[in-house]
Amino acid sequence: MPSRKAARLTREVIDPAEIVRSVGEAGAGAVALFLGTVRDNSEAGRVLRIEYEAYEPMAEKRLAEAERDVRRRWPATTGVKIMHRLGSLGVGEVSVAVAVSSPHRAEAFEACRHAIETIKHEVPIWKREKLGDGSEVWVEGVSVGAGALGRGAGQRSGATKRNRLPS
Amino acid sequence: MRVVPIRVKVLYFGQAREAAGRAEEDFSLPGAPSVLTLVSRSMKAHQELRRMSSVMRFAVNEEIAGDDDRLADGDVVAFLPPVAGG
Numbered sequence: 001m002p003s004r005k006a007a008r009l010t011r012e013v014i015d016p017a018e019i020v021r022s023v024g025e026a027g028a029g030a031v032a033l034f035l036g037t038v039r040d041n042s043e044a045g046r047v048l049r050i051e052y053e054a055y056e057p058m059a060e061k062r063l064a065e066a067e068r069d070v071r072r073r074w075p076a077t078t079g080v081k082i083m084h085r086l087g088s089l090g091v092g093e094v095s096v097a098v099a100v101s102s103p104h105r106a107e108a109f110e111a112c113r114h115a116i117e118t119i120k121h122e123v124p125i126w127k128r129e130k131l132g133d134g135s136e137v138w139v140e141g142v143s144v145g146a147g148a149l150g151r152g153a154g155q156r157s158g159a160t161k162r163n164r165l166p167s
Numbered sequence: 168m169r170v171v172p173i174r175v176k177v178l179y180f181g182q183a184r185e186a187a188g189r190a191e192e193d194f195s196l197p198g199a200p201s202v203l204t205l206v207s208r209s210m211k212a213h214q215e216l217r218r219m220s221s222v223m224r225f226a227v228n229e230e231i232a233g234d235d236d237r238l239a240d241g242d243v244v245a246f247l248p249p250v251a252g253g
Binding site for chain 2: 052053059084095096120125139141144
């Protein structure tokens with residue numbers, strides 16, 4: 001039985017159809033869905049897998065805050081669902097999903113975009129890439145708290161630094 | 168009057184866990200130490216953590232904390248390297 005929580009971590013495969021269903025409302029004319037997936041390459045090289053870990057109780061709180069933040073900023077929103085996967089993911093697997101339903105498309109897109117940017121800046125989650133050459137690198141993102149919760153949605157490039165692990 | 172030491176639990180995540188060589192650790196500190204005092208103690212024990220010190224953030228009992236926040240007995244302090252969700 002899937003959890004009713006609007007924002008949570010999971011170790012199970014994320015099912016986009018189920019996420020979309022969970023935000024369905026009779027008054028909604030729009031659903032925006034964002035999926036983050038594991039890419040087969042990065043600046044570090046060919047990527048085989050990515051391992052995600054979190055400070056789980058804090059991450060769940062921050063995801064819930066991100067969901068409340070969306071509802072506060074876009075009160076017309078009828079449904080919000082946020083899920084982030086943990087564990088070892090292969091190329092193409094869904095690592096994060098955000099779905100927002102609302103009466104009209106403009107706020108659905110904006111709210112969805114805001115939520116994913118907040119997640120990337122504010123939630124204590126880390127990832128390590130397993131590369132084709134056998135090495136592993138931590139993906140170095142942003143210092144937590146430097147981001148969007150309580151402030152405007154920050155724009156940032158997708159580029160992130162990586163620290164090669166000592167072998 | 169003697170100063171009663173407090174015990175705090177430290178959690179290390181991601182690169183900080185690798186740098187510290189452990190996922191958690193208990194510290195005993197005198198009085199009501201600041202977050203910074205605890206962090207200095209930890210970094211003295213684990214030199215590898217120092218290279219991350221400028222980008223690391225700290226949480227006390229699952230909330231982001233400032234360097235000068237005071238710790239109490241039983242607090243849980245997490246070392247949070249830059250996050251990379253998504």
